Amino acid sequence: MRLGLRAMLAYSAGSVGAGAFYAFNNFVIPLLLSAMSAPDLLIGLLSSTRSIEGVVVQPAIGAWSDRLSTRLGRRRPFLLAAIPLSALFLFLAPFANTLVQVAVAIFLFSIFFNVAVDPYAALLPDITPADQRGTLSGLSNGIQLVSQVAFLIVVSIAAASGEVPLWTFALCGAILLASFAVTIRFVHEPRQLAERAAHLPLRAYLETLFRNGQALRYLGTIFVYQFGLSAVIPFLPLFITKDLGQPNEIAIALSALTLLVTAASAIAFGAAADRVGHRTVLGIGWAILAVAALGGTVIRFLPETIGVVVLAGIGNGAATVVKWPLLTLLIPAEETGIYAGLSAAADSVAIPLSVFVATELFLPTLGYRGVFAMLAINIVIALALFLAFVRVPRATAIRAPLAQ
Incomplete structure (x- = not known):
């Protein structure tokens, strides 16, 4: 059954909260931790939404979400349980008195957010025909990125005095709760998928998983790409403030500009992916990002930094919007949950490893701009592997999910 605009917006409501969380975690927490004199390695680890x-x-x-069968479906119970717990620790974090206590709070609200966000991602192919997944992914990612921009604008205004206020923790938690409540209430899952997966023997389920060579090769290329990208995200605000000498509000504003361009790019490339193919769009996105990363290694002044930021946003939008829909074209409909988990597991290894390599090898010799060199190297490798070893069927050739 094809999805209407109302259903797409109901699903995408959760992206508003996810956007606020990503903006807070990736761009605001590094500034808060830097003000507490946290070391770069700890900043990089705690500012990443994935952990080991x-x-x-x-x-x-x-x-578990693949094989769960409840009145709410197989994905929404995880949203209902984990999102309030993540919000709870966001509300409690401002009361922490030491760096250790802050680190524990960040660790806990990130864990519970991750418990919810992978079933949320797996919900997309559950409710969407294959030839609409690029469109819905573009819409939801666009909304998520606009939410990040809006959140950062609020924080930028609040930080005009020179410090990021602690009430931003509570703001993030409140947005998270309200937005996912809409998705839980108004998105209806197809029962047939849950019933079919629940009756599949566990051994057959795992055998199917590990026989899927195309999907596993694709996850391998994503790991290489994420290994490079994860070094940039937590250190971008610090590159702007310390290497370029700009104030916090400029760092937040440039981060917001990156996200705004990424949002527009994601919406445009999401619709294009359903017509020209997800593989083509991903290749274009990675190529543009590689050029932007090379530019990041040589920029010295604010105007040229803005140009690189815009270029990076275009490439990142294309890459982000097809990353998950492309994987769903390679896997059985009953197993989207575990593949979302495997993708997250790859990120959970790539992110801390990337941060460690960046802080030990690139930052000491090249400063914060060294992360751009690391990204460029990894994108070139990932793109070569992807084009050589991953074959993706067209969305129109994939059987749509069972009607609700």
Whole structure:
């Protein structure tokens, strides 16, 4: 059954909260932790939405959500349980008195957010025909990125005095709760998928998983790409403030500009992917990002930084919008949860490893701009592997999910 605009907006409501969370985690937390004199390695680890425990937790959550059958469906129970817990620790974090206590709070609200966000991603192919997944992914990612921009604008105004206020923790938690409540209430899951997966023997389920060579090769290329990208995200605000000498509000404003361009690019490329193919769009996105990363290694002044930011936003929008829909074209409909978990597990290894390599090898010799060199190298490798080893069917050739 094809999805109407109302259903697409109901699903995308959760992206408003996810956007606020990503903006806070990736761009605001580094500034808060830097003000507390946290070391670069700790800033990089805590400012990433994925952490090492996700290697075990996320595939387990994904597999559980594939085989769960409840009145709410198989994905929404995880949203209902985990989002309020993530919000709770966001509300409690401002009361922490030491760096250790802040770190624990960040760790906990990130864990519970991740427990919810992978079933949320798996919900997209559950409710959407294959030839609409690029469109819905573009819409939801666009909304998520606009939400990030709006959140950062609020924070930028609040930080005009020179410090980021602690009430931004509570603001993020409140947006998270309200937006996911809409998705939980108004999105209806197809029962047939849950019933079919629940009756599939566990051994057959796992055998199907590990026989899917195309999907596993694709996850391998995503790991290489994420290894480079994850070094940039937490250190971009610090590059702007410390290497370029700009104030916090400029760092936040440039981050917001990146996200705004990414949002527009995601919406445009999401619709294009359903027509020209997800593989083509991903290749274009990675190529543009590689050029932007090379530019990042040589920029010295604010105007040229804005140009690189715009170029990076275009490439990132194309890459982001097809990353998950492309994987759904390579996997059985009954197993989207565990593949979402495996993708998250790859990120959970790539992100801390990337941060460690960046802080130990690139930052000491090249400063914060070294992360751009690291990104360029990894994108070139990932693109070569993707084009050589991953074959993607057209969305029109994939059987649509069962009607509700």
